[in-house]
Amino acid sequence: MNNYSNILSKEVSAVRLVSSANQLRCVQGQFRNANPTETMSESMANRSFAYFTIKDRLPQILTKVIDTLHRHKNEFFEEHGEKGVEAEKRAISLLSKLRNELQTDKPVTPLEDELPDAALWNQHLDYQRNLSNGNGEPSWFQSPWLYVECYMYRRIQAALAQNPPIDNFDVFKEGKVQNFFESQEAVIALCTYFQELLKNIKDLDEKQLQEELFKLLQVSLWGNKCDLSFSAGEGSSQKSSPLLSLENLIPYILVNDMEKLWSLLVNAKKRNAEKSNVRVDIILDNAGFELVTDFVLADFLLSSKLADEVHFHGKSIPWYVSDTTKCDFNWTIKQLQSANHMWMSRCGINWEGNLKKGVWVYHDHMFWTLPHDFSSMAEVAPDLYADLQKSSLLLFKGDLNYRKLTGDKKWEYTVPFHQALNKFRPAPLCSLRTLKSDTQVGLKPGQGEQIQASEPEWMINGKYGVVQFAAAL
Secondary structure (H helix, E strand, O other), rough: OOOHHHHHHHHHHHHHHHOOOOOOEHHHHHHEEEEOOOOOOOOOOOOOOOHHHHHHHHHHHHHHOOOOOOOOHHHHHHOOOOHHHHHHHHHHHHHHHHHHHHHOEOOOOOOOOOOOOOOHHHHHHHHHHOOOOOOOEEEOOOHHHHHHHHHHHHHHHHHHOOOOOOOEEEEEEEEHHHHHHOOOHHHHHHHHHHHHHHHHHHHOHHHHHHHHHHHHHHHHHHHHOOOOOOOOOOOOOOOOOHHHHHHHHHHHHEOOOOOHHHHHHHHHHHHOOOOOEEEEEEEOOOOOHHHHHHHHHHHHHHHHHOEEEEEEEOOOOOOOEEEOOOOHHHHHHHHOOOOOHHHHHHHHHHHHHHHHHEEEEEEEEHHHHOOOOOHHHHHHHHHHOOOOOOOEEEEEEEEHHHHHOOOOOOOOOOOHHHOOOOOOOOOOOEEEEEEOOOOOOOOOOOHHHHHHOOOOOOOOOOOEEEEEEEOOO
């Protein structure tokens, strides 16, 4: 039995146990666990946020993808001749079929491409079939939201992968590029602030360094609002300097563990002064403005000597409309380098230098675009898990990473973060996330209910955020 099969049998057993639990109560039309130690299967109930995502937002995204391919028809012809046009037609046909399957709640079907992760995806479909206990095939509206949402993006990739010579075309690239350019004012303000800070960074005392770290953590947190999958690909750029509004946004940080991050980094530095490097890993979310905020934070960690190296983890295929791929990562640095603004250009040149020196390292791994939550990583992707264990601190950006950290379950708000992680703690970790889905843990008693009373959409509107820490096991 391979690693995946082991997990499969354990997960099926676990869910059977869970499905027999009847300690559920209804909150605002959503089921939440009355017993914080229990988790539940997350199929979509009508009127839930997940239901409307599948019903409305995902078909909109697919329509935009089809339109993007159609608009690039001439480009495909110029680059590849008739073969390019034929490939575009076939890809559009596959995507139109996918949209129809989604909208008519057809069963989820196995992947038919030959990409390296296809077997894992198809084994996971078998796992979903086992969950149904003979109640029919898993379908778009009768399966866990996280699974079918990830599956849609993987099927988009399959439609292209099966149709060379356009198999490397990123259908989301235009939106990511547009987000970057529409955020120019904010990028200039941030690069200018940071370059001015670097002039005096050696003269800052510990308290001032801490203040600057907290500032840049918050910029990186609120940069996470720029998510194109959340807006179905519509504009979501950062129009003005985020630094101006940080003070006003502090009340909207529901869990604020920045002090814990500071203590961890300072102590790691002291412990490792003689021996090994302090390594921070950033598991990236969106390209565009958010990626620039992550770069600034990473540079600050090195320049302040709080860290010796920063490792970035992106996606190996276009994902969730605006997620960062290697192409996006490199393109952004090149754009900054060639900018006609002095401080933007200086940032780009410095960051390219960090990559060349090896103090910044970019990774992508197939696991980040699988449907599994992170508690499966040690068995499904032991190489990635072992690599993350080398880190002093893991920073997980964004909502999708939070959903995968917590198993995308409807936990009680007060369940401790470390409990929801389900033993996924390869190193000390922290989530920097603005809330865009209805999963949240680690709140104080009554905190979630109090906000819910006045703001029913508080978990899905991107207005609130968390900087939420958990120590290593």
